[in-house]
Each structure stands twice: as C-alpha cells, then as structure tokens.
Amino acid sequence: MPYCPHCRQEYLEAIDQCPECGRLLLPKKPVWRPYDPEEPLSVVRTVYNEPLAYLLKGQLEQEGIPVHVQFEAAGRVYGLTVDGLGANRLMVPESLAAEAEEILQAFEEDGAEVFEELEPDADTRL
C-alpha cells in the first residue's frame, strides 16, 4: 500500500499524494534499516533544486534509509533574499552513507533525463 514517509502512514491504492502533508507517497512501506539514532549524520548530496532533493529522498526511503533534508537558504550564503533558492543537503546516518551513495548512483545513471529536466545546469554533487 502507498506509504507516506513523513506521516508514517499507509494509504489506499490509487492515492499517490499524502492527504495530510501533500508529499508524494512511496509505493509501499519501506523496511527501515537498523541504525543508531545517536550516530552522526553524513551529507550524501547537496542539490539546489527542492523537487529533486525530495525525489532523491524518496528513492533512499524506499530502500529503508532514513533521510533528513536540511535546507540552507541562499540568502544566508550570499546575503541575498531569493525565494526558494538554496542548498538542500541530504543527510543520512553515517553507517548507511555508503549504501545511500550506491542507491543514488544507480538512480542517477537510470534517471539522467529526469536530472536534465529538473536541473539543467547545476552540479548535483558536493
């Protein structure tokens, strides 16, 4: 059943967006991988496009890797105020970072055209 990784709630088939928070649902409830909640987070990607950040987050969550997205507004970096522009840092527990990297690389190879559409010029890597 479709599952919202934010609300941690399952929904009926045929729904693809969470009625509570509006996020895209995962096709099924992931089996979360074990990790220590105390361990430090490691940044696996920095992307400058919010939809892309949430797409990648969904890919990792589908594989059971919890992702924290930290948004840093461009205003704080450059002293400008630009709505919606800034760095989205995808962070995962350190012990799962290597696995997350493999999943992201596989997805990036498969989804090259998705990347071009979402982020024509920017470099998605650190």
Ligand SMILES: [Zn+2]
């Ligand atoms: Zn939700």
